[in-house]
Amino acid sequence: MMKRKDRGSAQINSGSMADIAFLLLIFFLVTTQIATDKGILIRLPPKPDPNEPPPDIKFNQRNIFKILINSQDDLLVEDEPLRDVTLLKDMVKAFVLNNGRDPNLSDSPSDAIVSIKADRGTSYDIFINVYDQCEAAYMEMYGEKVGLTAEEFRKLDRSDPEQKKLYDRAREVGDDGKPQFPKQISIADPTKYGGN
Template structure:
């Protein structure tokens, strides 16, 4: 009979809910959520439909052509390139030619690096190629002011002293336009080879 009078003890679930809620708040506050910013590219302003497009004249030798097909193969200056890591040095040699080699650019002011991909090109290959070109410019700018490419990339343009270093590296003229621009042209992908 004594067994029937015994009350079974239950687990107090009220405090468990409080603990779970506190843990949830803790993890929400302390966790950093990665935000993908994409490729930071400054696009030109939208052209005025009432004005004719500008007549842009340039020497074809000032364009460094990089083509990526749907199989992620690189064609640089009409030659197949197997090692994408050598692209950075090729871009630097092209831009910093200063007219010495007649097959390369006249000057950094005139040099244009053109990247054209196929619709079937993978994002990974395109980003790798773009990063190589971008890093070549960071190295060239950093070398002009005695910094590493990584230090130059981290310059805070809201700080006047660091902005002065940035402008010095890009060699801004009195008109505010750089004499050493980062001229990367991304051509519209061709339709062949992909969907």
């Protein structure tokens, strides 16, 4: 009878385990899609020249549509409480398109300014809802001028000459290149009453 050799227990080569783990890590890093938040797209004005005095700008108070948001997310629109934020879009449109008819509203679209002022404790949700309503009012006004919905106007591709003409006609861009029906939404510095 032949004697069997003791081979010992079978061992797994663990040297390649690190390679496999590394390859799996790379696979998941490459194939995973990371969500990116976009935020609010706002074009900020250039920084003022410190050597020049600030310009003396005077506005007729009639041309400023005031929206105040306190730390409890309550709205005060033109010194009146407003509970339903969705009513704001039509209020902004009526204010901007007044053309001097109502003495309590703006003189003309080029003079109308929508001013949003929040408190430090105001939630982002209410601020963004208010801003969206104001933006939607302007998109509707521009779209209506050229027979489009607000969504269709928003999707115009300005690199296409035909769509650029529609866009310019809606915005009434003059020979000087400036819109004569500008979207003037002013965001004032928040007050420090209710927040940190």
